[in-house]
Every structure is written in C-alpha cells, then in structure tokens.
Amino acid sequence: MSTPFYRPVGDEVEVFHAAARRGLPVLLKGPTGCGKTRFVEAMANQLGRELVTVAGHEDMTSADLVGRFLLKGGKTVWVDGPLTRAVRQGSICYLDEIVEARQDTTVVIHPLADHRRELPVDRLGTSVPAAPGFQLVISYNPGYQSVLKSIKESTRQRFVAIELDFPPADIETDIVACEAGIDADTARALVTLGRAIRDLDGSPLREAASTRLLILAGGLVAEGLSLRSAVRAAVVRVLSDDPDLVSALGELADAVLPNRE
Known part of the structure; x- marks a missing residue:
C-alpha cells in the first residue's frame, strides 16, 4: 500500500502522535473536503496501525458499530461490527461525520473514550477491553451541522480536539x-x-x-x-x-x- 500524501499545516501531526502514545481519543473538526480523512490515513500509516473507517449516517444503530447475531448455515452466530473489530485488534477506528448518527448510538463510544477503554456489548452481556494500539477518532463539520445535530458535551469532553481547515x-x-x-x-x-x-x-x-x-x-x-x-x-x-x-x-x-x- 502506498504512503498517503499529507502536508502538515500546523502542529496536528505532533498532537495526534502524542494522543496516540497515551491512547487518547481524537476529535477532528473542519469543513467538508479539507483533508480530515486523508490526515487519519496518513497517521495510521505513520503509526503502522490498521485503519477501520465507518461513515456516519442517520440510520446508523449501535448494532452497526458493535455487531449483531446473524443466521449462518442454519445457526445463529455473533458477528462483530467494525468498532468491535478495531477494539479487539488494536486498530484505529475512524467514525467519519459521527453527528449524522443518532445520539443514542454515539453514547456507546463513551466507555471507550475515557479511562475505562472498554466497549460494552450488551447483547453478549460482556465488555471488550481495548487492545494495545486501539485509538478512537471521530470527525464532524461544525460549520455545516444544525443545532439538532451537534456533539453532546458529555461526548466532546472525552476527546483531544484537532481543528483542520483548508491549507494555505x-x-x-x-x-x-x-x-x-x-x-x-x-x-x-x-x-x-x-x-x-x-x-x-x-x-x-x-x-x-x-x-x-x-x-x-x-x-x-x-x-x-x-x-x-x-x-x-x-x-x-x-x-x-x-x-x-x-x-x-x-x-x-x-x-x-x-x-x-
């Protein structure tokens, strides 16, 4: 895989690397098309970690992130969602435009974004501890989102924020x-x-x-x-x-x- 091309504008690379070393979640703010996704791709490449990307949308449920029971070969089996896979593997999970999802869905990330660093899987009656290297990254466009679609303070204050804009x-x-x-x-x-x-x-x-x-x-x-x-x-x-x-x-x-x- 080729190295993603990214040109730093400020101290965003240093901030991300410092957050990664501490396992801190990162909130990326910036307008559409300014390079948020490319920035995350470049950081994952630099850190040598797998990147799992999930695009937020208004129909997204917690099961879309965590996982669900499915019928396979006549049997009911549990299938991890992308967030659970990233937690187990120690990958970077990037939730793009997270505010598009319902707020009752986004609260599932709270235990991952604080000192607990674990993902509750209610349907299995257990929690999955984050493997070493796991990092949660979310993004949104504060200039585009409506008042009804904003990040709750209880979510926001769990994250280190990096603000990106169109470069010089x-x-x-x-x-x-x-x-x-x-x-x-x-x-x-x-x-x-x-x-x-x-x-x-x-x-x-x-x-x-x-x-x-x-x-x-x-x-x-x-x-x-x-x-x-x-x-x-x-x-x-x-x-x-x-x-x-x-x-x-x-x-x-x-x-x-x-x-x-």
Missing part, C-alpha cells in the same frame, strides 16, 4: 498538483479559483469549494480535459443546482482562470 495557498497547490498529477501552474490556477469561491461575500453556497473538488478537477485535466471544462464539471455544477448561481460561478471561473483555450 502554497501548500494547497502542492497537494492538488501531487494528488491530481498536474503541473504546478494548473494546480495554482485551481487553488486561486477555489479561494475566490470561498471568499465570496454573502455566499449562498452550503459548502465551500473544497480541496477535494480541486483535486477532482485537476484529475480531469490530467486526462486531457480543458481546464474550464474540468472546472465546470467538477466544481461549478457540483456546488449548486441553482441555474443563476451556476451561471455566476461559471463567470467567476472565466474571470479567474488563465486564458489557455
């Missing part, structure tokens, strides 16, 4: 160039556009132009698509369905991007 322009240019496989000038043009969209006053966009979108656009350029066509497909049309807003974003792109075609 020079670092973001390196990231886009490396990840998309394009030259620095093209990557710089995409980053300039992305930052122009993020800086729009009174923007009606629900989400900003993320680093992830810029990489997608760069990937289309690497496949031979023109820069403007790539931006329209991977950035402009993705950010909104409103015709007027799509038109305005297209005009902004035309004004910001270099005239290459």
